[in-house]
Amino acid sequence: MNPAFLSLIITAAAIPVGIRWRKASYSLVIAGSIVLAVFTLLGSGDLAYPLSYFSLIAAIAWILISVFSMTYSSGYGKWLTPLFAMTVLGMMVILESSDYVTFIIGWEIMSTPAYASIGLNKEHWNAAYVFMVFSEISTVFLIIGAILAVQETGTLDFRFQSLTSDLPLLLIAIGCMTKMGITPFMISEWLPIAHGNAPANDSALFSATMTLMGVFGIVRVMLLSPPSLYLGFFLLAVGVLTVFFAALFAYVSENMKMLGGFSTIENNGSILAAIGLYVALDGSVLKTYLLSVILIFALAHSVAKTGLFIGIGTTRKENFSEIESRKSSTMTVGWFLVTMSLSGLLPTIGGLGTWMLLESFFMGAYQYGLIGIASVVAGSMIALAEGLASASMMKVLSFTQVHGRPGGSMKSIEGYVLFATGSVLVLLFVLANFLVRPQFISGLPSVLVYNGFTIQSRFSAADFGLISPLYVLAIITIFAALAYMIFDRRGGEPRVVPRWNGGVDFDQYYTSFAYASNIRLMLKGILRTRMRDGNRQMSVVDVFWYAMQSFASGYRRFARQFAYRVMNSSITWYMIYMITAFMLVLILAFVI
């Protein structure tokens, strides 16, 4: 038996236990995750790089979320815990799968309890349905992709095998993209999280690890598929579009979980863009480098997103405007590090991931031709979106830790979990050298940066860029400590200056909504900013969801009119319709 199956057994046991003993169930999930992480580190998995590391990434996230859930989930009834454990089990099945059937079974085990969890905690009736509809759409694409992949082998062997066509990858990628909330399916990510009133631990689970399964699915088949310029460009274009729109929507989101959801979509878009470049390239150093980029970025996203939703959970609120300021040093540090990572800033793993990602696209420019042009455009768009992402995270940090009316209380353990998550992000940054392929590890002994401490970006023999995480952390720490020692002359006593408000009493607080209104106004064409909509002065819409809704309602109107006017009790027209539909199905079946 594969020792990693032990993690499946332990996690499966957490499901019945969770109905009665909540904390014991989360402890079992933690134990299962630790087992999975340990066996991954020991190299028990037979998966190729970087697939084996996805288990490690997911395990880190599950451990952190489970510890947080022990205190957080007490007010959500007896079903939240077993459904949580079952969702984790589904993901473990996906990660351990070696064939398409097991993969799809895991996919369904993951999705169904998540649907139930959203339904049980619903705020709006449609959130759970939207989640399930898009989940099933993704499953349909996965099944078709799997059938085509197996068909290539000419046998009934459903194991993952090398492919000669890029069509299975295209279909499986669309299936996974649906789950990842990639454009135009962004609704599938943010709606269940934001409007489904999903508990924060579920939000973290969905955003940090469920979407990771989408990345895993694409990478799984990508490694088996041949290079494809057009498919690569398609994935690259969709990824870049997603990064830009998701960063934009995150910035203007007033609902904290919706912001987190869009941040997830933005991260997934970045990963998809890297995947696109990988698929488009045909055998180069850059292609190998991109595997490390995908891994590091996925790691950064999953752990930081876990932290983001844990932080949001500690507020016990949905919107920024409802937050009461809760001061805690550990929590503030945790928030700071998590938002730093999601902003793509050093010294966190998110900063490294963003650096590596942008380096990839700027190196892609040296591939010249279409790939060169596409890389430069994509890199520029991602850099632009990263700016918006940083602004979103500053909004989160500001309105959870700086602004807001004083008051409220929190459980200290949740603050420590957030602090631990932030610390993990820094720790992973320092240890990133062990996650990157050895051929990109070097040093500069002439300037006292010894071999093994530097990560290279390169597309040929010579390096393109260098970063040394440990040295970066050391320099930041030393200079920060020096600045503190030299300039903190008041012995830690804060200097408080009364606010001047034009000569009148201070009774107003800056709002998070106002923070983002500059973009609402400047990009009103894209965001479809509407004035005095409902009880808000300004509101924006997810244009893709709006387009889908318009299309669906238009089609429904057309179908109704068609039925009333043409097919109404007319056996002739009904027969024509049936014959035409039958022929179309036959033609489609033949073509596919």
Added chain:
Amino acid sequence: MQYYKTTRGGGRYIGQTRNFTVYSDSIVPPIRVEKKPSEILPGELIFNYGPSTGGLIESVRIALPTPGEMIRSVAVDPAYKLRKLKLTGLSLFDAFMRVERINGYHSSSYQAAFIKAAEDALLIGDNRGIDDGLVLQMELERIRSHLNVLERLCEPAGFGVPYHQLAQMREEVARLISSIYGHRYFFGVHASLQSSPKISPGLTATANGLKKRFALLFESLQSSKIFVNRLQGTGKIEKPWLVGPVARAAGYRHDARTDSPSLNYEGYGFDPVVEDGKDAFARFLVRGNEILSSFAIVDQVISNGKPESAGLKDMHGTGIGASRVESPQGDLFCYLTLKDGMVENIEFCSPSISNIIAFELSMQGNIFTDFHFNWESFGIWISEAGVEIE
């Protein structure tokens, strides 16, 4: 009252006093309008501006409910620092000394409104020959006031050179006024018969020199795209009740110089300057062109000979009078009741009240960066809006 009816005529709306609704040809009982406090929508905040802050030269509190960037509505409170002036029970002369201090920067307009209301109350005709003198005062005041507004428009735009050039011209006009009347704000001009204006031989040349310099600067400002872009489309408003340059910038020919019998402007060939842009730029154009037309009127008054002062100490009697003059901000109305030469009741309808309402409406939907341009383009004076006359 010789000119105003007490039943509603067909004249345009001017504004409200304490006890009257004022139209251009009549005064009727007041319309009471309760101002609703602005509601705060979700996500909004009230950005407080003033009463003590940079960018404003008078004390005024402005509350700006905003969802961020865009100003949804504006509430100006000119009475935050309310001044009280007691005028009732005073002699005409003593009351005059206070009236000219209601808005010191535009004392001439208040002097003219008060004197003409007193003449109306005492049934004194315009045969004393003081209208030319009042016209000269008011047009010089208009030039200085409009220069001040244009100067204030240049400041937020960061146009340092024209800002200081306009400031210098304004100072030169003030010194010109001082050389004619002995006081740069016209204080005490009509206090005694001895204080007649001193028209020096070089006055016309000085005024013409100023006019030429201003015309050049005015033209160059209009050719600056950066400056024009700041003003164009900012603070648009078009309402039939607008007064003064704000009305004329919205295409209305409202001007007390042509539709009020209080002060005689006939014979100067004056025609109101009208623009149709409705925005801050149109208000800028109206004011700039009015400076040029005021210079032309000043030139004519000086050419006609030495103007006379009013001589208030000689005015006694009982009666009710009303007057309306065109101050630099718009229609200034004065209602006056005299009993045995003593002020029994006095009410003013100042144009800044109307302009504040217009400003509040025009600011809706604009963004913060437009605030100063728009505020300055209305030429609002809090001193005449935030005052309670007793």
